[in-house]
Amino acid sequence: MTTNGQTPENAFDLFDTDGDGLLSASDISSAIKKLGLDIDEHGIAALVRSADGDGDGRISEAEYDALCARIPTGSDSAEARNAFDLFDKDRDGFISTGELRDFLLHLGGTYTDGEAQDLLAGADADGDGQLNLKEFTAFLTTAAS
Incomplete structure (x- = not known):
């Protein structure tokens, strides 16, 4: 995530709270909580599992793009x-x-x-x-x- 005055390149960067180029359940949870929304941690874990094509427990930008393409x-x-x-x-x-x-x-x-x-x-x-x-x-x- 960009926090040094630069604008984020895309929505992925807004969720990548630690800036490592991968979305963990923790990244997603942190971003959603910053919005003041309640979130089900089990739901986030299920989301990560469903989008995690390579099984590493994190969502790459390509996996994120594929997930977004499925959203109406x-x-x-x-x-x-x-x-x-x-x-x-x-x-x-x-x-x-x-x-x-x-x-x-x-x-x-x-x-x-x-x-x-x-x-x-x-x-x-x-x-x-x-x-x-x-x-x-x-x-x-x-x-x-």
């Missing part, structure tokens, strides 16, 4: 809506630069408004300076491929 990301999917809602704190139907920055800071990184804006701009198809659900879903689909 249609704009009407409950999973996409739930993920969107984690970012959209003011519930206005958009993810602002500030909401994105706050979410990333909550994960333990150090991010400026400019870095958050750069991340957001890459997914902001209509150029309005914020992400709607459709843009967010497109970003998730791109990040998973």
Whole structure:
């Protein structure tokens, strides 16, 4: 995970809390807990087992990408809506630069408004300076491929 002022390359980096290039159950648990969410440790262990193609007990970036490809990301999917809602704190139907920055800071990184804006701009198809659900879903689909 990037914590030195650089933006994460992708979603994988947000979960790689120890920066070793592999996701352990501990990495995933730490990232989810930083979001303020309750998580079932047995569920995380099952997730790691299901995604761990080489049996080393950790998820590589390639294994993570394969896992993400199996997750439905249609704009009407409950999973996409739930993920969107984690970012959209003011519930206005958009993810602002500030909401994105706050979410990333909550994960333990150090991010400026400019870095958050750069991340957001890459997914902001209509150029309005914020992400709607459709843009967010497109970003998730791109990040998973």
